[in-house]
Amino acid sequence: DAKTTQPNSMESNEEEPVHLPCNHSTISGTDYIHWYRQLPSQGPEYVIHGLTSNVNNRMASLAIAEDRKSSTLILHRATLRDAAVYYCILRDYTDKLIFGTGTRLQVFP
Amino acid sequence: GAVVSQHPSWVICKSGTSVKIECRSLDFQATTMFWYRQFPKQSLMLMATSNEGSKATYEQGVEKDKFLINHASLTLSTLTVTSAHPEDSSFYICSARAGGWGNQPQHFGDGTRLSIL
Numbered sequence: 001d002a003k004t005t006q007p008n009s010m011e012s013n014e015e016e017p018v019h020l021p022c023n024h025s026t027i028s029g030t031d032y033i034h035w036y037r038q039l040p041s042q043g044p045e046y047v048i049h050g051l052t053s054n055v056n057n058r059m060a061s062l063a064i065a066e067d068r069k070s071s072t073l074i075l076h077r078a079t080l081r082d083a084a085v086y087y088c089i090l091r092d093y094t095d096k097l098i099f100g101t102g103t104r105l106q107v108f109p
Numbered sequence: 110g111a112v113v114s115q116h117p118s119w120v121i122c123k124s125g126t127s128v129k130i131e132c133r134s135l136d137f138q139a140t141t142m143f144w145y146r147q148f149p150k151q152s153l154m155l156m157a158t159s160n161e162g163s164k165a166t167y168e169q170g171v172e173k174d175k176f177l178i179n180h181a182s183l184t185l186s187t188l189t190v191t192s193a194h195p196e197d198s199s200f201y202i203c204s205a206r207a208g209g210w211g212n213q214p215q216h217f218g219d220g221t222r223l224s225i226l
Contacts, residue, residue, distance in 0.1 A: 032212065043115070043202045043217035044153065051212075087152075095141065095206065097215055099153040 004088045009104040012078045020073040020103050022088030027068050032091045035062065035073050037084040038102075044087065047073065083107045111137050113205050115218030123226055124195060130188045130221045132203030138183035139205035143215065144176075147200040159186040193225045 005023040012018045024033065032051050036044040048055055048062045050071075055062040061074040075082055087102040112135040120128055132142055140161045145153040157178055158166045165178035175197075177189040186205075190197055200222050204215040 034214065036217075038153075041200075041220070041222075043113075043204070043220045046214035046216065049212075049214060096155055096158065097143070097204070098155060099145075101152050 004090060004100055006086070006088055006100065006103045008101065009106065011106045011108065012075075014079060014107055014109050015077050018075040018078045018082070018105065018107075020075070020086050020088075020105065021070065022072070023070045024088070024090055025069045027090055028092065030093060033062065033064060033068075033071050034089045034091050034097065035060070035086060036089065036097070036099075037082075037086045039084045044099075045084075047086070049091070078105075078107045080107050080109060111205075111207050111216040113203065113216045113218040115203055115221055117221060118219065119222040119224070121224045121226065122193065125192055126225075128190045128193055128223060130190075130201055130203075130223075132186045132188070132205070132218055134184045134205045134207070134216075137205075137207040139186075139207060140183060142180060142186040142203055142205045144178060144186075144188050145202045145204070147202060147220075153202060156188075190223065193223070195225045198223055198225045 034049040035047040038044045048060050050062045063072045085102040085104050087099050089097050114133045116131045142159040144156045146156050147153045155168050156171045159178045159180040161180045161183050167173045180186040200220050202220040204217045206215045
């Protein structure tokens with residue numbers, strides 16, 4: 001399985017932007033880059049996904065490097081409700097989501 | 110948006126009991142559903158892929174006779190933990206996909222916390 005590397009934890013202050021990095025140097029041409037987040041005691045929640053171009057939605061933005069070997073999830077203004085574990089996952093032709101350890105984001109008031 | 114409902118939210122039962130967990134896609138049809146297990150302070154581990162009308166595909170190391178999966182309709186998959194023991198205590202989560210692979214997100218249920226005494 002293609003793998004991703006994320007920092008174990010990051011911190012942010014409320015209302016500040018947050019940039020969550022993800023490295024995926026072994027990505028193949030057909031792998032989609034998916035981001036999910038998980039709040040305590042809940043199932044994961046879909047955040048955003050992309051293939052080659054940068055993507056924006058109401059929750060976040062996804063910036064994908066030109067060589068696709070890394071990507072960055074951008075939360076434009078962090079809120080306390082954004083505190084969660086964020087998972088960057090490569091989704092291949094098998095359609096499986098293989099979760100790594102993710103980045104635990106702490107948001108301080 | 111797409112909603113996946115999981116039931117029950119939590120269950121406590123005695124060792125040796127079989128427990129059934131339901132996963133429903135409420136507003137879309139799901140030909141494929143996935144089952145995960147998560148132990149405390151760990152990440153999600155994919156257990157199996159559930160395909161409507163056919164046998165589930167289990168990940169390496171997951172006992173198919175222990176974790177029975179049935180996907181009898183396009184909106185319902187069930188996971189039965191047979192003869193559960195304390196080591197089976199975990200957080201079980203299902204997900205379902207609407208639409209084609211890769212370019213569609215998976216939608217997750219809120220999980221079932223299983224405690225075996």
